[in-house]
Amino acid sequence: MKKYRIAIVGAGGIVGAHIAAIASNANRAELVALVDIDENRVQTICRENNIPNGYTSISDMLERERPDLVHVITPSATHTRITIECLKAGAWVNTEKPLCGSLAEFDAITRAEQETGCYANTVFQWRSGSAGKHLKKLIETNALGKPLVGVCNTLWYRTQDYYGLAWRGTYKEAFGGPTVTLGIHLMDLFLWLLGDWDEIRAMTGTLDRDIEVEDVSMALVRFANGAMTTVTNSALSPRQESYMRFDFQKASVECSTLYRYNNENWKISLPPDTEDVPTLAHWDALTEDIQGSHDNQLKELLDAMDAGRRPPVSGDEARRIVEFISCLYKSASTGLPVKRGELTPDDPFYHTNKGILEVPQ
Numbered sequence: 377m378k379k380y381r382i383a384i385v386g387a388g389g390i391v392g393a394h395i396a397a398i399a400s401n402a403n404r405a406e407l408v409a410l411v412d413i414d415e416n417r418v419q420t421i422c423r424e425n426n427i428p429n430g431y432t433s434i435s436d437m438l439e440r441e442r443p444d445l446v447h448v449i450t451p452s453a454t455h456t457r458i459t460i461e462c463l464k465a466g467a468w469v470n471t472e473k474p475l476c477g478s479l480a481e482f483d484a485i486t487r488a489e490q491e492t493g494c495y496a497n498t499v500f501q502w503r504s505g506s507a508g509k510h511l512k513k514l515i516e517t518n519a520l521g522k523p524l525v526g527v528c529n530t531l532w533y534r535t536q537d538y539y540g541l542a543w544r545g546t547y548k549e550a551f552g553g554p555t556v557t558l559g560i561h562l563m564d565l566f567l568w569l570l571g572d573w574d575e576i577r578a579m580t581g582t583l584d585r586d587i588e589v590e591d592v593s594m595a596l597v598r599f600a601n602g603a604m605t606t607v608t609n610s611a612l613s614p615r616q617e618s619y620m621r622f623d624f625q626k627a628s629v630e631c632s633t634l635y636r637y638n639n640e641n642w643k644i645s646l647p648p649d650t651e652d653v654p655t656l657a658h659w660d661a662l663t664e665d666i667q668g669s670h671d672n673q674l675k676e677l678l679d680a681m682d683a684g685r686r687p688p689v690s691g692d693e694a695r696r697i698v699e700f701i702s703c704l705y706k707s708a709s710t711g712l713p714v715k716r717g718e719l720t721p722d723d724p725f726y727h728t729n730k731g732i733l734e735v736p737q
């Protein structure tokens with residue numbers, strides 16, 4: 377099996393999770409270089425983690441190291457430019473969420489994929505958990521009946537100090553508030569599980585933090601399969617919880633956690649006064665317990681590299697959440713329902729979540 381040469385760009389708060397993920401796949405991958413514009417951070421993190429080569433320039437690193445894969449974990453507004461630069465240098469890319477700030481940027485990344493034959497994967501570590509994958513299979517095989525009602529709540533708490541970091545709290549640097557920075561994980565999982573969505577009606581508000589972007593958003597979402605759902609993203613909730621609920625014809629399935637999940641965070645309930653053994657047996661067939669984590673998502677990306685195929689959270693599988701968030705902001709700004717597919721290049725919300733026409737360079 378080929379051992380892949382991996383570089384990381386960005387040595388901030390989340391770098392430890394990426395270093396650990398590469399170490400946990402050490403039989404298949406090695407971390408050969410780290411880049412950050414802050415030279416002190418490069419030196420410190422390289423020394424502490426035995427990373428052989430540190431750089432302050434991405435292009436120097438790409439030229440000298442020729443990595444197979446680059447993890448892009450810089451502030452969100454830099455993701456598109458760096459992702460495209462790495463693709464053009466012949467590397468596959470694993471970029472932290474949010475991959476980009478608009479459909480325009482997403483489509484620019486897709487063009488770079490087409491030109492180079494390399495792929496850009498988005499880090500959504502929750503996709504790799506065994507319970508989520510199990511539920512996806514049960515939905516696809518109709519084992520629980522039709523999905524009817526859903527709830528997707530990211531109720532987290534972020535203080536004003538959290539928004540002290542220069543790039544957080546603005547449309548330009550962070551693309552939005554908890555919708556795009558916090559709730560994006562759970563919403564991505566929710567949309568992946570329920571399939572195509574059809575229509576969204578949303579509201580956003582800035583209720584208690586001194587920031588340009590929202591600190592809470594709420595949406596009503598109808599799916600193509602008819603399911604009706606609510607989605608809430610909050611940075612204002614003292615008792616924090618990430619909560620998803622799916623009411624199928626034959627059972628309710630719920631997940632309650634905060635930042636990561638194992639099987640124990642999920643439960644199934646049957647309708648009152650029912651003892652439906654086959655439905656419970658379907659759920660109980662879940663035996664392996666894999667956490668949705670950076671380690672496990674990287675393993676799946678390396679599998680895709682081995683097979684030379686598109687990685688699981690790229691292409692249409694990564695565009696869905698970008699389109700959803702842009703449509704949520706459009707609905708909240710205009711007060712109108714937004715249909716999937718209506719954001720085309722002549723719509724300002726194709727270009728930014730603030731609805732201002734800015735054609736990317």
Ligand SMILES: NC(=O)c1ccc[n+]([C@@H]2O[C@H](COP(=O)([O-])OP(=O)(O)OC[C@H]3O[C@@H](n4cnc5c(N)ncnc54)[C@H](O)[C@@H]3O)[C@@H](O)[C@H]2O)c1
Pocket residue numbers: 385386387388389390391411412413414417434449450451452454472473474499501541557
């Ligand atoms: N998947 C998750 O659970 C998760 C958790 C936290 C953060 N994130 C994402 O990870 C990304 C980084 O977050 P963070 O909290 O580590 O940010 P951070 O601000 O702590 O660190 C960012 C680092 O990038 C460096 N940097 C900035 N511009 C650069 C450039 N052009 N070239 C090279 N380095 C540059 C900065 O000097 C800094 O060290 C964000 O996109 C965030 O949304 C994901």
